[in-house]
Amino acid sequence: MRNVLVAQVGARFAAEIGQVPGVVDERFAHDGGGMGRGCPRQLRPAGSVNLVFGGQALVTTGQGADGMVREATTINTWAIAIARTLDARGIDSVRLFTEAGLDPALLRDPNGRYPVLKMAHLWKLAVAATGDACLGLRAAAYVQPATFHSLGLAMMASQNLEDALQRTARYSRIVSNAVDIVIERTAEGVKEVVRFLDGVPVVEEAIDLVMASTAKMGRMLTGLERLPIEIRLCRQGDAAMQAEFAAYFACPVQFGAEENSLLIPHAWMQQPLPMANPDLARQNDRVVMEYLRRFDGARVSEKVRAELISRLPAGEPARADVAAALNMSEKTLQRRLRDEDSSYQGVLDETRRELAQQYLRNRQVSVCEVTFRLGFSDQSSFTRAFKRWTGVSPGEFRNA
Incomplete structure (x- = not known):
């Protein structure tokens, strides 16, 4: 049974990589997207644990360990998901990147990072160009483990889903240094709450990408087709949007909630992952930590x-x-x-x-x-x- 699960997860992983031309494309070396902000929560001025599954927070500056104020950034692998989604619809992604003040050439740098406010502008331009309020769900099609840099590979090798989520909470600065993630245990299961710096504009479609990416990675890691069991979003949505979200996530989705979160049952969190490999997980942890050591403000x-x-x-x-x-x-x-x-x-x-x-x-x-x-x-x-x-x-x- 274990061998079957390993084969299934491995095949899914290979399919995800194969479906993303950006892995080898001349212009876009890898995948990504951005993330906006929902219900505002005030974070500590420095030293917070940051974003888990993805995206782009919309803040201008943050304070590093040396007390200097810096512009908040996100790893560039997230922007490519937007580019791929736009290109698939026949929209010139390079033009929108340029209009947003983002250099498309930076997408070829495996360690490149983009300013979060410019990513926010890109999201708004992309939503306007497509007229699609569910754009975040579409962009999740181009998210794969490598989108999370070496953190994605460490997640794949984690012992169980809770181990993977805790790992991403610990090292998520590699994705963005502007938001916070909290893992909460409740009677119903383990809840992942994404909290953002207060006082910044909202990009609702980017929050959708976070949740869609979380669900996609969780399903890929576990082999389960129905995960999570509940989604809560601060954003509003009409009946048609609510129906589409419910169909996409295959679980109840609450709009107008007090937080952006998802819920996973305890039993699913403890289920051993088919590709668990402690040695490989630790090796990728070291790659993440080395990146963070070089990253200004770690x-x-x-x-x-x-x-x-x-x-x-x-x-x-x-x-x-x-x-x-x-x-x-x-x-x-x-x-x-x-x-x-x-x-x-x-x-x-x-x-x-x-x-x-x-x-x-x-x-x-x-x-x-x-x-x-x-x-x-x-x-x-x-x-x-x-x-x-x-x-x-x-x-x-x-x-x-």
């Missing part, structure tokens, strides 16, 4: 996490050594982490816990090996720490 806690992962196999890294690797003093490191409501010990514990759970799910890795991969001097120390983090021993976790 959170210091993310940089510390990247240093810890690379240093843990040699023993518990000293705070002074990590600070030196980041070209700052210990006091500066402490202050920067405190500004992000974090601490060195907190990041160390969280990193160890997450890695421990990933390693323990792979039965080919012994508990002894996990102990030393995480920088513990002996197995009893690791066992005590793991019980403190999770309430169970490593063996109990592995056999659960």
Whole structure:
């Protein structure tokens, strides 16, 4: 059965890549789109966890870890979904990009980023040119795992859907540094809520693309055809639009809601993914973290996490050594982490816990090996720490 699911997901993944000419196209090297904003929520001025599944937030500036104000951006892979949707309708996407102040040539740069306000302008031009209020749903046809950069590949290799969502919440700055994602547990299931910076214009069709991309990726990862079980949107829609959305998502869609969110049952979130591969997931995590380290304004806690992962196999890294690797003093490191409501010990514990759970799910890795991969001097120390983090021993976790 597992082999069948792997084949199905693999075939779907291959089909998605094959249907997107932009993967090899001379003008558009990859896919993407943008994202607007719905119900406004005020975010912390710096250090928020950012967008999960996609898109473009509509803000002008944000404050980086060094206190400097910067223009908010999104990775360029999202803009290509709009371009492909326009081109498929016979509309000149290059002309609209130029009119929006976006350089189409930047789409060929695998690490390029676009300013969010110009992406907002592009969305408005695209909706006006097509006259299609459901344009966000159409653009989702051109979203595939590589649209999320290396984060998409890490999602594919995640242990289960909840693992994939938590991973995207942690590293979503690679997509956009302007919005926040919150994963909430409710009685009905796990809810993903997308929250945007307050005081910016709304691009409703872009929110639709976020939700459509989330559903598409979730179905691709799990093999389930009906996911999620509920969508809530702040936007309004007439009867015809509501019917089209309900048909597209195959679940109830509430318009005029207090938030932009989707709901997935607990059982579906815990279902093992057919292509789960902890080693591959970690490798792509490292690619994401390296990108974030180079990305101007990346959170210091993310940089510390990247240093810890690379240093843990040699023993518990000293705070002074990590600070030196980041070209700052210990006091500066402490202050920067405190500004992000974090601490060195907190990041160390969280990193160890997450890695421990990933390693323990792979039965080919012994508990002894996990102990030393995480920088513990002996197995009893690791066992005590793991019980403190999770309430169970490593063996109990592995056999659960």
